[in-house]
Amino acid sequence: MIALLKKSATALVLSTAVLTSACATQDPAAKAAGEIFDPYENTNRSVHQFNKGLDRYAFRPASKGYVAVVPPDMVTAFGNFAENLSKPGDAVNYLLQGNIKGAGQALGRFAVNTVLGIGGLGDPASDFKMAEARTDFGETLHVWGAGEGAYVELPAYGPSTTRDAVGIVVDFFTNPLSQLENNPAEDLQIPAEVVDQLGNRGTYSDTIDSILYESADSYAQGRQIYLQNRRFELGQEDAGSEIDPFELDTGGF
Amino acid sequence: MLRRKFLASLGAIGASFAALPAFALNESSASNLITRLVTDINKVIASGKSERSMYGDFERIFQRYSDTSYIAAYAMGVDARRASSAQKRAFSDAFQGYIAKKYGSRFREFIGGRLEVTGVKKVKKWYEVSCVAYLRGQSPFEVTFHVSNRSGKDLFFNMFIEGVNLLLTERTEIGAIIDRNGGDIDKMIADLRAMT
Numbered sequence: 001m002i003a004l005l006k007k008s009a010t011a012l013v014l015s016t017a018v019l020t021s022a023c024a025t026q027d028p029a030a031k032a033a034g035e036i037f038d039p040y041e042n043t044n045r046s047v048h049q050f051n052k053g054l055d056r057y058a059f060r061p062a063s064k065g066y067v068a069v070v071p072p073d074m075v076t077a078f079g080n081f082a083e084n085l086s087k088p089g090d091a092v093n094y095l096l097q098g099n100i101k102g103a104g105q106a107l108g109r110f111a112v113n114t115v116l117g118i119g120g121l122g123d124p125a126s127d128f129k130m131a132e133a134r135t136d137f138g139e140t141l142h143v144w145g146a147g148e149g150a151y152v153e154l155p156a157y158g159p160s161t162t163r164d165a166v167g168i169v170v171d172f173f174t175n176p177l178s179q180l181e182n183n184p185a186e187d188l189q190i191p192a193e194v195v196d197q198l199g200n201r202g203t204y205s206d207t208i209d210s211i212l213y214e215s216a217d218s219y220a221q222g223r224q225i226y227l228q229n230r231r232f233e234l235g236q237e238d239a240g241s242e243i244d245p246f247e248l249d250t251g252g253f
Numbered sequence: 254m255l256r257r258k259f260l261a262s263l264g265a266i267g268a269s270f271a272a273l274p275a276f277a278l279n280e281s282s283a284s285n286l287i288t289r290l291v292t293d294i295n296k297v298i299a300s301g302k303s304e305r306s307m308y309g310d311f312e313r314i315f316q317r318y319s320d321t322s323y324i325a326a327y328a329m330g331v332d333a334r335r336a337s338s339a340q341k342r343a344f345s346d347a348f349q350g351y352i353a354k355k356y357g358s359r360f361r362e363f364i365g366g367r368l369e370v371t372g373v374k375k376v377k378k379w380y381e382v383s384c385v386a387y388l389r390g391q392s393p394f395e396v397t398f399h400v401s402n403r404s405g406k407d408l409f410f411n412m413f414i415e416g417v418n419l420l421l422t423e424r425t426e427i428g429a430i431i432d433r434n435g436g437d438i439d440k441m442i443a444d445l446r447a448m449t
Contacts, residue, residue: 126392206359216444217429224425225417232416240418245323245403245410246378252341253322253333 026150034238036227037150044153048219052212054156059201060209066195067202075199077121082196084113084120085189086134089175093135096174097143105133137174138167142234151223159226278402283380284373286407287398290318291368291384304358308449312353320401320408321349328423332431332438340438347442350449352423365389368396379410386414 026037038044067075087110094102109125116124141163142148149162160168172178178189201208215221231238297310315321325345326333333341366388373382379401385393397413412419427441434440 132392210355210359215426215429216433217425220425220429221422224422228417228421229415232413238416238418240411240413240421241376243327243399243411243418243420244377244379245320245399245401248323248326250322250326252336252338253326253329253345 031147034240036223037148038223039150040152044151044223045219047153047155048222050155051153051158052218055201055212059198060205063198063201064205066198067205070199072203075203078192079196079199080113080117080123081120082189082192083123083134084110084117085177085192086175087113088177089171090133090135092174092176093137093140093171094133096137096140097135099143102133102135105131106135109133136164136167137170138164139234141167148227148231151227153219153222159222161227161230164230278380278400278407280373280375280380282407283400284370284382286318286400286409287382287384288370290314290398290409291370293318295367308353308357311357312349315349315353318409320404320410321345323403323410324352324420324423325349327420328427330424330428332428332436336438340442343442344438344445347445347449348427351445354449382409 026035031037070078087106091103091106091110094100094106109130112125112128112130113120113123116122138161146163148164152160152162152165154160154165154168157168175189211221211225212218228238228240293314294311297307297314300307300310302310322345325348326341328348329336329341329344336344366386368384368386371383371385373380375381376399379399382398382400384396384398386396387393394415395413398409399411399413400407400409402408403410410420430441430444431438434444
């Protein structure tokens with residue numbers, strides 16, 4: 001069941017990625033100005049409506065129930081568990097990026113949290129102030145020189161870019177845990193991720209609600225926030241950091 | 254979907270909103286401003302007042318420490334070119350209330366947390382003050398303020414939370430409200446007032 005789910009999810013993301021990365025390149029001048037490149041806006045907006053419906057009628061109520069019933073410490077523990085399972089995959093991505101230190105940190109975290117954190121439910125690595133060491137194949141592609149590509153909103157997943165969508169697919173395979181035979185972690189990875197997302201949706205309910213249901217254009221707001229945060233994570237200069245307060249006429253305000 | 258740490262940081266976007274007399278702006282005055290801002294915010298959070306009266310406090314903090322006319326003008330974007338002076342004034346006023354309510358309503362998530370100033374550097378004609386936010390049960394995250402003396406006083410004019418900045422976010426939002434109202438600026442201002 002899980003394997004099937006995993007395959008179909010992969011196929012879905014893959015097809016979206018292929019469809020969307022087929023064409024369209026951004027005008028270099030617009031790119032340099034940090035403009036948002038969204039040639040699939042119409043499709044993306046339809047997907048956004050679908051995702052909003054999914055959230056309103058399924059994900060949001062389920063997450064409210066989940067955080068209401070499950071004590072906060074357990075929600076955190078399940079989140080830690082999902083995070084810990086992703087560490088070997090992070091280590092592989094750091095290696096691919098040529099970042100030996102990062103790979104060592106990811107493996108170190110995995111070892112500490114798996115052993116001392118009871119299979120990853122606890123997070124002693126953070127108590128020991130170990131570096132976060134979180135990455136993904138989208139970042140690997142960035143390190144290899146791939147541009148961000150076009151903005152896409154993925155069904156049931158949310159905001160992404162064509163580059164990062166490819167990264168999501170590849171990350172199904174980069175995690176060495178999924179290559180092991182007869183290992184319990186393989187069947188746990190997706191459910192753990194779903195439970196983690198439920199916990200996040202419940203814990204940060206007000207913040208997400210304000211973006212999805214209180215902003216005038218939740219699609220534009222989600223896109224703006226995702227892209228700014230993603231560029232920040234990848235250590236890219238954002239157009240926002242160059243906003244010069246002396247260049248705007250504020251007379252009258 | 255969005256990540257945990259990032260979401261925690263957005264929740265704390267509220268943790269933002271110190272004016273010194275018009276000394277020349279330098280590294281220490283820029284970071285002083287932010288330290289005072291943070292102290293004032295923490296005081297309001299710790300006061301245990303009702304949420305309603307906290308919004309008023311946050312609005313005053315926002316007025317005192319931030320370059321409100323710049324933030325309002327930026328948020329309105331190109332539409333400001335066709336706005337009358339009366340509309341600009343009305344917008345500035347409504348916008349401050351809206352900001353206080355929007356971010357103030359989420360200060361609850363910040364109770365028991367703290368913001369620490371970690372560094373300051375000069376960028377062109379302004380200063381960038383880096384902070385780290387520590388929230389209960391969350392990994393620490395970065396909050397950055399941009400401070401200038403454009404107005405004659407040291408004030409912050411932009412804030413970044415894990416890379417997401419106030420100016421661009423609010424320009425997107427105000428633009429969307431103007432679009433929703435078919436380009437009518439008065440209706441957009443009325444919408445903002447209705448939200449506070």
